[in-house]
Amino acid sequence: MAVKVKENEKPSRIWQYLKESHKWENYVFLIFSVLVLILGLLILTGALAVKNNIWLIGDHPKVFGWILVVISGLFTIYGLYPFFKPALPEFKKVTWLTFGKFVGNSFRVLLFIVIFALLFFLYDSFITQILARIFD
Numbered sequence: 001m002a003v004k005v006k007e008n009e010k011p012s013r014i015w016q017y018l019k020e021s022h023k024w025e026n027y028v029f030l031i032f033s034v035l036v037l038i039l040g041l042l043i044l045t046g047a048l049a050v051k052n053n054i055w056l057i058g059d060h061p062k063v064f065g066w067i068l069v070v071i072s073g074l075f076t077i078y079g080l081y082p083f084f085k086p087a088l089p090e091f092k093k094v095t096w097l098t099f100g101k102f103v104g105n106s107f108r109v110l111l112f113i114v115i116f117a118l119l120f121f122l123y124d125s126f127i128t129q130i131l132a133r134i135f136d
Contacts, residue, residue, distance in 0.1 A: 026079045033075035040068030 042048035043065035050061040057064045097105070 026082055029075045029079035033072045033079060036068050036075065037072035040065045040072060043068065 039048070043050060043061055050057055050064070052058040
């Protein structure tokens, strides 16, 4: 994948490396995001104590915990983006229902759920009465 460069401007080697698509890197980022999220949540809940004498982190462990959670979110987005990138143009092809059809379909689904809930309730009460007469 070629990186577009403005005239007389060289992209950094790190940026070039990050722009290349390496499938294994996405998995590494996702694994790190889970680990960093766990670490941040342990600090935020107090299950992992940070000593007060640690420079910058010791005075503000909750802030550091939130920073770790944010970093975890960024790692997750960076790791999952290549998987969802091909699906984004497909969303433009989706045609959504009109509001009237949406309400009509929702009403039908809710009516169907209510009918089946009543049916199961009647079956349950009928079977319960039969079993009560048999075993009592």
